[in-house]
Amino acid sequence: MGLFLLWFFFGIGVIIQLIYLLVIFGRTAWFKSFTNSSQNQIPAEGVTVLVAAHNELQNLKVLIPKLFQQDYPKFDVMIVNDRSTDRTKRLLEEMMAIYPKLRSVTIKYTPNHVTAKKYALTLGIKVAKNDVILLTDADCMPTSDQWIRKMTAPVRENDKIFSIGFSGYEVKSTLLNKWIQFETMLTALFYFSFGLWKAPFMAVGRNLCYRKSFFLEVKAFKGLWHLEGGDDDLFINQYATGKNTSLVIDPEANTTSIPKESWKEYLIQKKRHLNAGKYYRGEDKRKIGLFSLSHALFWIGALGLLIYFGLGQEWEQFLIVLGIVLVRSFLVVWAFKSASKKIQGTATPMNILVNDLMYLGYFWVLGTISYQSKDIQWK
Incomplete structure (x- = not known):
């Protein structure tokens, strides 16, 4: 049953993450700018x-x-x-x-x-x-x-x-x-x-x-x-x-x-930003929530399966899971770098893969604290 749940979490996470990375975020990563011809006429x-x-x-x-x-x-x-x-x-x-x-x-x-x-x-x-x-x-x-x-x-x-x-x-x-x-x-x-x-x-x-x-x-x-x-x-x-x-x-x-x-100053700032998210419309909360949930399911499933197959020396299954992880990692790096070039004109250094893992704690821990917080201040 435990192995089934790991595969289930992993599979759901993979599917939803691919949709976000290729279809949704891909809209920005593949964005092509256009020139407004009326600029000098109005x-x-x-x-x-x-x-x-x-x-x-x-x-x-x-x-x-x-x-x-x-x-x-x-x-x-x-x-x-x-x-x-x-x-x-x-x-x-x-x-x-x-x-x-x-x-x-x-x-x-x-x-x-x-x-x-x-x-x-x-x-x-x-x-x-x-x-x-x-x-x-x-x-x-x-x-x-x-x-x-x-x-x-x-x-x-x-x-x-x-x-x-x-x-x-x-x-x-x-x-x-x-x-x-x-x-x-x-x-x-x-x-x-x-x-x-x-x-x-x-x-x-x-x-x-x-x-x-x-x-x-x-x-x-x-x-x-x-x-x-x-x-x-x-x-x-x-x-x-x-x-x-x-x-x-x-x-x-x-x-x-x-x-x-x-980090202290940054966390205070983000606590205020994340707190506002609980007042979004339900459909908009789901846009972020579905990504974050699928992100968590992907990594829980991936790490669990890699440990299970590694300890059991089932290397064929291990390599399949590792291959999927590497493909997603490639797509994450591509989406961030491509979007950065479109938006900022350059690919800004951001330790993408390391921070992708850190996002698990950031969203679920800081997000939960911010959601429940009542002591938010501007200045």
Whole structure:
């Protein structure tokens, strides 16, 4: 009976994993970009780049000049100074004297019934000058001077409500950074691949565009005010469809963030991100859950069978299982490297096979803790 269950787990895991790797994730791995021929024919619509910042003095010193290097004719930058206790307000006053299109609003306190970042974003969006809103974070940098143009093009030119982009992390040589690169790419594979299949369900607020008018019309954070996270993925989860949403897969449309330097800081961050997942629609929870379940079944079955046949010296069966494991490993490496090249323009180092095994503990242990946690905070 035990051997049967191992084969059963292994078989189910193999089938579902192949579907994800070849059919679903393959949509991103095989993605071919196209050029919008109308780009130079449609008059440029105004864009507001919006950043909510809490004690981000050093990052804003770098970000603000970088934003004003963008090659786009009509945009302004709105910095929401959210309860900062450093010199952020003074810096913004100095910067506004240099950059006439820089604007700011200061928040001195957050009402009790709302969470800090949603309140900051809502206030910033309400006072934004333009209808097209492009969101990023204070520690994020555009990867090119075409970021505004390319990220907002689907909203400005193709009548989309949402435009979803990629935000990666700076590459470092540490084990933590390689894990961050792996997990970030896996997340991107989920939201880009399902988005390309006309079933978008999440995004990252570090690189997201939508219309102010739609945000205000639907009272975007209605029902979400009490949740610390989810200002990006839960908003998308509620309102994005295959018709009103576009994916921007282009290395020039990305942003790059500063990665966490310690496992403790990283786990606190991911705990907040994973906590928001329990509020997804049921069908969207299943998109991630089915992959993670089949991933666990595959490795439980594979390792169990390899140990069983190895101890019993049944080498023919052992080699069959090992061969299937190697084939899946090849497909995992292919999917991640191909997707990375399409999305980032290069295959970022990420210890793919080692981190694929680590994902077992990450999802089932940290995911369970995050799901049950009630002490989630932004800043």
